[in-house]
Amino acid sequence: MIEFVHPALLFILGAVPIPFLRGAARKVYLLLIPVLALLAVLALQPGSYGAAQFLGQDVLVAKVDKLSIVFATVFTILALIGMVYALHLTEAGQHVAAFVYVGSALGVVFAGDYLTLYLFWEGMAFASAYLVFAQGGEKAIRAAFRYLMVHVTGGVVLLGGIVLHALASGSLLFGPIEGNIGAGAYLILAGFLLNAAVPPLNAWLTDAYPEATVTGAVFMSAFTTKTAVYVLARAFPGTELLVWLGTAMALYGVIYAVLENDCRRLLAYHIVSQVGYMVAGVGIGTELAVNGATSHAFAHILYKALLFMGAGAVIYVTGRRKLTELGGLYRTMPLTVALYMIGAFAISAFPFFSGFVTKSMVVAAAGEDHRALVMLALTMASSGTFLHTGLKLPYYMFFGTDRGLEAREPPGNMLAAMAMAATLCVAIGIFPGPLYALLPYPVDFEPYTGAHVTESLGVLMFTALGFVLFLKALDPENTISIDTDWFYRKGARAFMWFAERPLARYEKAVSDVSETTALPLLHGSARAGLRVDLNGIDAIVNGVAHAILDGGGVLRRLQTGVVTHYALAMIAGLIAAIAVFAVVWR
Amino acid sequence: MIKCIVDLFGDEAYARYRHRLFYLVLVLIVVADFVVPRAHVEYLWERLPGWSAVYGFVSCVLLIFVSKFLGHQGGLMRREDYYD
Numbered sequence: 001m002i003e004f005v006h007p008a009l010l011f012i013l014g015a016v017p018i019p020f021l022r023g024a025a026r027k028v029y030l031l032l033i034p035v036l037a038l039l040a041v042l043a044l045q046p047g048s049y050g051a052a053q054f055l056g057q058d059v060l061v062a063k064v065d066k067l068s069i070v071f072a073t074v075f076t077i078l079a080l081i082g083m084v085y086a087l088h089l090t091e092a093g094q095h096v097a098a099f100v101y102v103g104s105a106l107g108v109v110f111a112g113d114y115l116t117l118y119l120f121w122e123g124m125a126f127a128s129a130y131l132v133f134a135q136g137g138e139k140a141i142r143a144a145f146r147y148l149m150v151h152v153t154g155g156v157v158l159l160g161g162i163v164l165h166a167l168a169s170g171s172l173l174f175g176p177i178e179g180n181i182g183a184g185a186y187l188i189l190a191g192f193l194l195n196a197a198v199p200p201l202n203a204w205l206t207d208a209y210p211e212a213t214v215t216g217a218v219f220m221s222a223f224t225t226k227t228a229v230y231v232l233a234r235a236f237p238g239t240e241l242l243v244w245l246g247t248a249m250a251l252y253g254v255i256y257a258v259l260e261n262d263c264r265r266l267l268a269y270h271i272v273s274q275v276g277y278m279v280a281g282v283g284i285g286t287e288l289a290v291n292g293a294t295s296h297a298f299a300h301i302l303y304k305a306l307l308f309m310g311a312g313a314v315i316y317v318t319g320r321r322k323l324t325e326l327g328g329l330y331r332t333m334p335l336t337v338a339l340y341m342i343g344a345f346a347i348s349a350f351p352f353f354s355g356f357v358t359k360s361m362v363v364a365a366a367g368e369d370h371r372a373l374v375m376l377a378l379t380m381a382s383s384g385t386f387l388h389t390g391l392k393l394p395y396y397m398f399f400g401t402d403r404g405l406e407a408r409e410p411p412g413n414m415l416a417a418m419a420m421a422a423t424l425c426v427a428i429g430i431f432p433g434p435l436y437a438l439l440p441y442p443v444d445f446e447p448y449t450g451a452h453v454t455e456s457l458g459v460l461m462f463t464a465l466g467f468v469l470f471l472k473a474l475d476p477e478n479t480i481s482i483d484t485d486w487f488y489r490k491g492a493r494a495f496m497w498f499a500e501r502p503l504a505r506y507e508k509a510v511s512d513v514s515e516t517t518a519l520p521l522l523h524g525s526a527r528a529g530l531r532v533d534l535n536g537i538d539a540i541v542n543g544v545a546h547a548i549l550d551g552g553g554v555l556r557r558l559q560t561g562v563v564t565h566y567a568l569a570m571i572a573g574l575i576a577a578i579a580v581f582a583v584v585w586r
Numbered sequence: 587m588i589k590c591i592v593d594l595f596g597d598e599a600y601a602r603y604r605h606r607l608f609y610l611v612l613v614l615i616v617v618a619d620f621v622v623p624r625a626h627v628e629y630l631w632e633r634l635p636g637w638s639a640v641y642g643f644v645s646c647v648l649l650i651f652v653s654k655f656l657g658h659q660g661g662l663m664r665r666e667d668y669y670d
Contacts (some may be wrong), residue, residue: 254649254653255649255652255653255656256653256662258649258650258653258654258657259653259654259656259657259662259663330592330593330595330596331593331596334588334589334592334593335588337592338588338591338592367628367629372629375629376641379641379645380641380645380648380649383641383642383645383646383649384645384646384649387646387649387650398596399595399596449625450618450622450623451622451623451624451625451632453622454615454618454619454622454638455619455637455638456638457615457618457638458615458616458619458636458637458638458639458641458642459638459639459641459642459645460642461611461612461615461639461642462612462638462639462640462642462643462646463642463643463645463646464608465612465643465646466642466643466646466647466650467646468608470646470647470650473650473651473654474650477663478666479657479663479664479665479666480663480664480665480666480668480669481657481662481663481664482661482662482663482664482668489669
């Protein structure tokens with residue numbers, strides 16, 4: 001009997017054979033691995049596995065406890081659902097990337113030390129970036145490069161934090177950071193907050209997710225931000241800063257969602273909003289709050305994936321993504337509408353849907369901790385959540401003005417995946433017991449009290465009244481919204497301007513000098529050189545020229561713009577960096 | 587079955603029926619909020635029946651108009667070719 005199978009290895013090693021399988025065999029294989037991983041996670045026993053020494057430091061490949069098991073369970077469930085949704089794809093690339101992405105996320109969740117965590121953290125960034133690159137087209141490629149650059153920068157910050165923290169504390173083991181938070185811990189926190197999409201570090205998410213492939217966005221909606229919630233819950237529970245950041249981001253997301261015209265970008269802003277509840281829960285740090293954050297992450301992954309699958313189905317069928325261009329699809333896509341709405345009710349926390357039994361835990365924890373303002377702000381954000389994902393988006397996407405679009409239901413596998421997620425959203429809402437039993441602390445919380453039900457319904461249905469009365473004010477507009485990505489998108493332009501104007505002018509001035517004074521001198525020496533040249537250096541020059549020509553060819557091949565080449569170069573660079581790091585560490 | 591339910595929410599033919607149902611639900615919720623027992627009350631507003639309805643409505647209106655104000659007057663909303 002094998003004591004411990006690391007689920008991350010199942011996915012990462014399991015990705016290797018995918019390109020070599022064809023047809024039905026590949027489909028079976030794509031589903032088999034997530035099922036095996038789910039079984040492996042369910043069979044996990046709390047404990048520490050894979051302890052070793054690396055460069056004189058203690059590393060721990062897998063530390064299993066209740067917190068990591070909750071996240072691993074929902075990650076593997078979503079891997080299975082996402083694979084069903086992506087089953088119709090013929091090219092292997094996205095499947096491989098998704099496997100590596102899921103595997104890396106699981107690696108982070110079980111990481112017992114910072115080095116292991118960091119490696120999988122970077123793996124996630126690269127694998128997920130591929131899901132944006134795979135969409136193709138200039139917009140997506142540009143967004144993917146921005147996504148990658150932001151995450152690589154975040155990774156460097158995290159690595160710097162890890163090194164400083166390890167030097168200060170003398171240990172690389174990953175656990176709660178207590179006492180005085182030093183510079184290292186702040187850098188680690190910044191790296192984590194970036195992946196959790198906490199404003200102002202949120203723009204990468206809303207920039208890249210809507211540009212990803214239809215199937216890729218489903219995976220992306222689940223893993224990156226929720227692994228960040230996990231590491232925050234592990235390392236920084238009870239950090240006051242997180243309460244306020246989380247509350248602010250819950251509102252930040254819904255405010256931007258009002259302005260948004262792109263259906264998946266609207267949903268992406270709601271990831272920001274929903275992760276705000278989790279970050280706030282982690283920040284409050286009581287048992288109820290951490291339970292709330294964890295269970296909300298669990299429920300969120302399922303309903304958010306369902307919403308992304310619904311919007312993805314519309315994009316897949318119609319090829320359109322802007323609310324101003326959609327409408328009237330309910331006639332041709334009733335099943336998609338119904339399944340999407342289950343996700344919308346779940347995210348809005350309607351009674352008998354999953355959000356109700358999880359989100360209320362975070363809000364109740366804020367109340368119990370005497371944080372009235374947080375409680376009110378989070379309730380206001382719930383109103384906004386229903387307003388957008390439950391009312392505005394479905395209204396303009398499925399109902400509203402009939403644009404006469406040719407549409408049909410998406411392929412069966414997509415519907416099946418949505419049905420799986422929808423079933424879980426309802427099941428968790430009606431029977432929260434099994435989920436509560438998974439949570440890290442014992443649960444003493446009853447979501448279904450009369451007052452709680454009427455209160456929630458009051459907030460939600462009167463939000464609907466506001467929507468009905470002010471529908472005209474919500475009409476989507478053909479605009480994009482400026483977020484914090486403005487700084488690096490416009491900043492990069494300023495940098496390019498600097499490179500093209502002042503720098504180019506300086507270069508021209510230098511070349512002018514060389515033309516007026518240096519050139520005559522050179523002419524003279526050239527004539528002298530010519531004689532030498534004619535007498536035998538020709539051969540050498542020719543040789544050098546050929547070498548340069550060949551070198552240019554190699555360079556040209558490097559600059560193909562083919563993404564995989566760049567990705568390969570980056571991975572090689574990463575390995576080199578780790579090697580250098582390892583040597584310096586010694 | 588599902589198609590019928592979805593049509594109920596989409597077809598113009600059911601518009602009146604839909605509105606009546608909606609307002610009936612609103613009234614029922616407020617009434618229920620008055621009669622429901624409140625065992626554990628910590629904050630002032632939790633004591634007020636119908637508070638959640640008012641708060642939900644005000645939140646919704648605030649979110650719509652504050653966001654649109656920020657978008658239009660605050661300059662957050664830009665033409666689609668802003669970054670091109």
